[in-house]
Structure formats: structure tokens, C-alpha cells
Amino acid sequence: MVTRPMPIDETLVEPSGWFAVQLRYAYLAGSPPAVTLVEDRVVLVSGSDEEAALGRAVEMAPEYEDDYETDEGESGTIRFEGIVAIKELDDPPSAGTEVWHEFMTPDPARPPGGGDDEGEPLPPVYPEEMAFPRAHDD
Numbered sequence: 497m498v499t500r501p502m503p504i505d506e507t508l509v510e511p512s513g514w515f516a517v518q519l520r521y522a523y524l525a526g527s528p529p530a531v532t533l534v535e536d537r538v539v540l541v542s543g544s545d546e547e548a549a550l551g552r553a554v555e556m557a558p559e560y561e562d563d564y565e566t567d568e569g570e571s572g573t574i575r576f577e578g579i580v581a582i583k584e585l586d587d588p589p590s591a592g593t594e595v596w597h598e599f600m601t602p603d604p605a606r607p608p609g610g611g612d613d614e615g616e617p618l619p620p621v622y623p624e625e626m627a628f629p630r631a632h633d634d
Contacts, residue, residue: 512588515541515549516595518580519557523564525572532572536580538596540589546582553579 516538523533537560543549557576564572587593 511545512585513542513544514585514588515543515546515553515582516585517541517549517553517582518596519553519560520577520580521560522575522577523572524575525566525570529573532566534577535574540585540595546584549584550579550582553582 517540519537519539521535521537522531523535524530525532539553539556541549541552541556543552557579560574561576562574564574566572583596585593585595589595
């Protein structure tokens with residue numbers, strides 16, 4: 497008897513149609529304008545594929561541009577700089593759906609993964625009142 501291998505389905509997960517897109521904005525103030533702050537915002541966009549989602553993100557990005565005033569009373573502008581990253585959600589968004597994750601190392605001297613360059617140093621949690629202490633350490 498001859499057995500034939502079953503065809504392998506290339507799709508491991510059905511596309512959700514939703515993407516988390518990391519947008520970068522520069523806060524400009526002064527004369528001549530200089531960047532005083534950089535902000536990354538993660539927004540959810542729908543799209544049939546990554547290219548469609550990127551198009552939607554680029555269309556909506558200017559909606560977050562704005563004028564502002566510094567603490568010193570100087571006029572400033574928030575300007576869209578570009579897209580940093582895009583990640584497809586495994587599931588459509590609903591309460592509790594994970595939209596983003598990154599791996600970070602708590603000790604800059606010990607990179608995660610046994611010495612590779614993946615991950616960033618663990619940033620502090622702000623505001624501090626949001627850094628809830630654990631009930632116990634393992």
C-alpha cells in the first residue's frame with residue numbers, strides 16, 4: 497500500500513484582520529524648531545493584510561498631530577515622523593486581547609536569550625504609583 501503525505505496547510509493561524517501599529521511623533525518647540533520629545537503611540541487598525549493596515553495607519557496618523565504649549569509658555573507642534581513597527585493581532589480586539597509585547601532584560605549586563613542582542617533594557621514604570629509590588633517573590 498502506498499501512503500501519500502497529507503498536504504501541509506501553510507496557514508497556522510487565521511488572520512484576524514487587525515494590526516497594532518507603532519507610530520512615532522516628534523514634539524518640536526523653539527525657534528528654529530527643535531525636537532524636545534519623541535513619543536511612540538500604538539494604535540489599532542483593521543485591514544485585509546499588512547499593506548492595507550499600513551495604508552490606514554498612514555491616513556490616520558495626521559489626526560494625532562497638534563499644536564501645544566510648553567511649560568515655559570513656548571508654542572510647539574506635534575509632528576508625525578513615521579511608522580516604527582506593525583504587528584498583526586492573533587485575535588480580533590476585545591477586552592483583554594493582547595495587542596503588543598516586547599521582551600526586555602531587567603539587567604543590561606545580561607542580554608536575554610543567552611547573549612543575543614534581542615530585547616531592550618527594562619525601562620522604569622511611570623507613574624510610580626502604577627508599579628504595583630508583587631505579593632511575594634518567587
